[in-house]
Amino acid sequence: DIQMTQSPSSVSASVGDRVTITCRASQGISSWLAWYQQKPGKAPKLLIYAASSLQSGVPSRFSGSGSGTDFTLTISSLQPEDFATYYCQQANSFALFTFGPGTKVDIK
Amino acid sequence: EVQLVESGGGLVQPGGSLRLSCAASGFTFSSYWMSWVRQAPGKGLEWVANIKQDGSEKYYVDSVKGRFTISRDNAKNSLYLQMNSLRAEDTAVYYCARDQGIAAPYGMDVWGQGTTVTVSS
Numbered sequence: 472d473i474q475m476t477q478s479p480s481s482v483s484a485s486v487g488d489r490v491t492i493t494c495r496a497s498q499g500i501s502s503w504l505a506w507y508q509q510k511p512g513k514a515p516k517l518l519i520y521a522a523s524s525l526q527s528g529v530p531s532r533f534s535g536s537g538s539g540t541d542f543t544l545t546i547s548s549l550q551p552e553d554f555a556t557y558y559c560q561q562a563n564s565f566a567l568f569t570f571g572p573g574t575k576v577d578i579k
Numbered sequence: 580e581v582q583l584v585e586s587g588g589g590l591v592q593p594g595g596s597l598r599l600s601c602a603a604s605g606f607t608f609s610s611y612w613m614s615w616v617r618q619a620p621g622k623g624l625e626w627v628a629n630i631k632q633d634g635s636e637k638y639y640v641d642s643v644k645g646r647f648t649i650s651r652d653n654a655k656n657s658l659y660l661q662m663n664s665l666r667a668e669d670t671a672v673y674y675c676a677r678d679q680g681i682a683a684p685y686g687m688d689v690w691g692q693g694t695t696v697t698v699s700s
Contacts, residue, residue, distance in 0.1 A: 472641075505686035507624075514674055514693060515616075515624060520686035558624050562684030565612055566638045568626035 473497050473561050475571035483579040490546040492574045494559035499539045503562045506535055506544045509573075510555045518557075519544065546576075554578055581605035581689050583675050588694030595665050595698070601658040601675030601691055609633075609653040612678040614687060615660045617671035617696075625671075628660065629678070642668075665698045672696075 474497040484490050494504065502522035507515040517526045519535035522542055532547045546553055559571040587599040599615070614629040628639045628649040637649050648661040658675050672695050676687035 503684060507687075509624070514676075514690035515687075516690075517679075517686045517688045520679070520688075524685075526686070526688065556623075560624075560626075560686070562678075562686065565629060565631070565636070565678075565684055567640075568614070568629070568684070570616075570624040570626060573623045 473569050475561055475569050477571040477574050481575040483577055484549050485579045486549055488549045490549055492544045492557055494542040494571050496540045496561050500561045500563040502538045504542050505560045507558045508555045583691035585675050585691040585694040588696045590697045591665055592700050596663045599660040599673055603656045608656040613658045614676045616674045616676055619671040667698050670698045
């Protein structure tokens, strides 16, 4: 099975900061990776799919990159509404999805 | 409006059963893979199972294989999760979600609000 790790597990940042979250797969998954944002008590929201494609309606300050085993989610200028937990998810095939453990972004 | 609404959660004793439902509206339900994803209290997301558009393929996370069954009724625009032999570790909020990729997984773009399952004596 493909395992996903994320780093850091949490990050404290200020409004306007650039924030980078890393996700690593235990084996190559090409570009089959998605990123989600989740706020407390709410369902996850899809931000990025296919590693670097911005989901419709998502602000352009969010971007994704990477392929193979190493991926990155970048928030170019953190906004108050971006304080949340972020998850990566591998989707190498429909047969098995795996989420990363999550990265909590909170206020510094 | 594109929407998913889960129901059927509740309190159940260990070893018991529960059937979750997810009603879809606002899109052509039969065109999409559908998943169940759960989140234990204070924990991260865990994908549970998914099902192909016509129900011909179903996949499960190892921890629920043999105990949970995913199904769908395209005529009723509904997704189901039959959960048997429930354990305390199955306690979670259960979300249904749509994968926006028709032929390849491109991320889950529509989610329900979740239904809570508590397994406790």
